[in-house]
Every structure is written in C-alpha cells, then in structure tokens.
Amino acid sequence: MSANTVTALLAAGAADAAAIRAPEGRAALTYAGLRALTGQTGAWLNAHGIGRQDRVAIVLPNGPEMATAFLSIAAYATTAPLNPAYRAEEFEFYIADLKARALVVAAGHETPAREAAARLGVPVVELTAGPEAGAFTLAGGTPGAAALPGPAEPGDIALVLHTSGTTARPKIVPLTQTNITASARHIGETLALSPADACLNVMPLFHIHGLIAAVLSSIAAGGAVVCTPGFDALKFFRWLDEEAPSWYTAVPTMHQTILARAPRNAEVIVRRRLRFIRSSSASMPGPVMRQMEEVFGCPLVESYGMTEAAHQMASNPLAGPRKPGLVGIAAGPEVGIMADDGTLLPQGEIGEVVIRGPNVTLGYEANPDANAKAFYQGWFRTGDQGLLDEDGFLLLTGRLKEIINRGGEKVSPLEVDGILSDHPAVAQCLTFAIPHDKLGEEVGAAVVLRDGHAPSERELRDFASKYLADFKVPKTIVFLAEIPKGATGKLMRIGLAEKLGLASR
Known part of the structure; x- marks a missing residue:
C-alpha cells in the first residue's frame, strides 16, 4: 500500500489508542474502530455506485462524525465538505458545480441542502451517529456498482474545496491523496506530533485548516483529535480542563477571544498546560503572539497556509527562534519570492510568494485562465506579497x-x-482600502478597543504617524464592537468599506 493515501495514514495508529474523541463524556473511537468504520463506509459507498474519484458532498455539523465522515469517505472517494450555514441557492450552486454523486447529511437534521439535492436529482445519504465519538452508519442513496471500487490511490482526488477569493465565481481546488497526506506529515514534522498528542479542534471542518491541520495531522501522527461542536469562547476552558489536550490550532480572532477570557481561567491554564499553540489562516499581530506565550506558558507557532497548498506552506519553528509578525520558514514545500517578470528574487527583496512541492494542487479544475496566471515554471503563485529575511x-x-x-x-x-x-488601547484592528475619487484609494482602519480604553481617532492617528509615513496613516478609523468575519473566522478586508458604508466617500 502506498504511504501517500488516507488509508495508509489510518493504518499507522495503535489499534487500542484513541483516534477520535469528543467532549461531554462520549467514549473515544480507537484506531481499530476507525479503520473498521472506514472499511465499512468504503464497502457501503461501492455498493451504492460511488468509488474512487466520485464526489460526495458532506453537510454535517462540526463534531466527531464530520471528522470521521471526511476520513472514511476520503479513503475511498472524493470528499466535498460544505458550510452548513449556506442557503438553499448556495447549496444548489456548489453541489451542481462539484458534480456531486451523493449528499451526506445528519439523519433527522433539516438543512436546505436536502431540497437543493432533490432539485438536482442527487441522492441524499443519511448519517446516524453511533455510541462512540465519530462512529456512524449510512442509509439511503441508490444501489449500484462503482466504476472504480476499492481504496483510493495516491493520484486520486481526495478533497475538493472552493476558494473564497475575490473573483465573482469561486474556483474549485482539487487536492489529491498525495497532496493532503504530504501536508499532514509536514505539519506533524513541524510540531513534532506523536501518539501522545491530542489536538482540541475548534476550527470548522468544512475548511482546510481544521481538516488538515487538526484532524489529518493528528491521525498521521497516531495521536488523537478532540472534536468539539465548533469554537465557543464560553466552553473553551471547560473543554481544556476536561479533555487535557496537548495543543490546539485556531485563527487569530479566536486566539484573541480566548486571551480575553484567560485571566478568569488562570487555574485551568496552569493545571492543563499545553505543549504549544498553533495559529494560521490569517496574520497574527506580534503583541498578541507575545501575550499568548506569556499567559499560556508555551510556544505559539504561527504558520502560513492556503487551500491550494493543502494548508501549510511555512511555519515558525517549535524549537528555536520564533519571530512575531513573520510566518516562519518553509515547512513542507519550497518557498520563493518572484518578481513580476518571473525571476526569483534574493533575500530581502519584495515580490510575490511562490511555492512548489508535493502538497501543492496540480491546478484549478476546468479553469485554464486561472491556471495560466497561477502557475509559472512549476511554481504556484500565491497572490501574497512578501520577502524572505x-x-x-x-x-x-x-x-x-x-x-x-x-x-x-x-x-x-x-x-x-x-x-x-x-x-x-487596541485589542484588534484591520486596515482596508476606502475608494477615493482623486487618489483611487485611501487608507482606513477598523479598530476594536480593549475594555476600559477610549482613545480618540486623532490619538490613534498621531500614534501611527510616529512610525508610518504620512500616506500610510489611516485617514479614517472606525471603532467597532466586532470586526466582520467570514465563515471560517477570517477577518474580511476586501469589501469592508462597502460593508461599513464608507465606499461613497
């Protein structure tokens, strides 16, 4: 069996070791149980006409069954996890765009995805949770013979996700078995994961961060993943105390919310000391990173990821220097900086961040124009600007x-x-472009203040002007109780001026 498949990753864990856990006292699913579940799921799919390269849309709430559905379906077919919060029209678009052969939903759970699938003639498969965390059975669908039965092979597509970029139509990113298993191993190597580790997952499992950084990297290391219903600041420290994980991974907005509640949970932090904390999917402000390390008494490892790289591209080292404000060294794929003309730039020069390696998608689906722009001489152009120090x-x-x-x-x-x-006085901020009739764009900033602080807009602008050239100082600063976020907790920079009613200025 090739090592570059989900089936191979699942084979590595000790039979009696916990693989999937959940809060609220549910019994853990062992690696032996997870392997048995995966085999049963594969046989069920094959008996219902679904095999390798066939796409299965999954609309399930965050939790252990979502994690095991992803793992077991990805071992035999192609998974397409969708955000449960979508409306009927969005489900219809995504299910059709993905050419899904089936839709998996929770038994007895109402979701607009059902009616979308019915309109498209896509069979609905109901998942019923079992007694152990993550155990389930499937029912429904349409009996038939799979064209390509058996476990998936390294070049088969394991996971398809839509990008949430700035284009009007989201692009489909197909990730092979090799892509996702390589990324899981890269993360495990970066974090020195072992069977002794348990990750507390608070990330949504329709997103690359939760699927690969939390779930698949844990399984690749033979460790456990504690699958929560999703991020909940009020329950986080209770989960930490009851489940005693060794690490968790989240986006900066989640870390900042956790940090705000840390003082009243100081005893839990000491009692359940984490080995490390991981941050990714958005830039972590340097002061927050330093505070997190001080409060939790462990390293905060900032990583840099994106869907097209099956998540991780670079990471601050777990041991050794970590540089606040920088996203670390290459951690899996090669990382370079490219000039507009396609030449690679030396250290210290600013250009476009480019990557290549076994975890990088081979290209967007059915989108030659996007691929022509995104790939150059074997390098994938990330659309991010940066430099290597x-x-x-x-x-x-x-x-x-x-x-x-x-x-x-x-x-x-x-x-x-x-x-x-x-x-x-600043707890959180996001700088964004405001349309301007003469300059084209002007600099704006949305700011969330710390409790007990009330600086004026002028005070913050004066502070910024000590460190920034005049043209970089925000001309408009908007004070908000919360900065708008996307479905995965990511702060939304593009379109913020319109959302805040500033686009007509």
Missing part, C-alpha cells in the same frame, strides 16, 4: 489584491495593522 523567515506584506494603491503609493495593510496593534 536574512534567516529565511517569510514576512508577508499583504495580498497583492489587498495592497492599497493611494495615488500611486503602495500601502501594505499588514504593516499598518502591526503598528496600530502595538497601541495599548
């Missing part, structure tokens, strides 16, 4: 599409974020 650490200066063009002067939103985050 003298130690090979990657500094991101922003998304190329998010760089603010103020009358020809280029402003990196991440740079402004970093300065404003250093102000003692």
